[in-house]
Amino acid sequence: MDSKQVSASGRRKPPAAGKGRKKGSLNKTTVACKEALQLAFQGIGGVGAL
Numbered sequence: 001m002d003s004k005q006v007s008a009s010g011r012r013k014p015p016a017a018g019k020g021r022k023k024g025s026l027n028k029t030t031v032a033c034k035e036a037l038q039l040a041f042q043g044i045g046g047v048g049a050l
Helices: 029-045
Strands: none
Touching: none
16 A cells, blocks of 8 residues: 655645734724723713713
8 A cells, every 4th residue: 555645835725824814903802892891981981080
């Protein structure tokens, strides 16, 4: 039996493989959390309540 080895460079990857999110972009959880905190802060009276 012959065992055929395929080199890593022989495999084709999808065009966007390994790119991920752009640097500095926020994920959905972070954005939602910041908005919730901002609404809560405004709800208690903002800077004047401090």
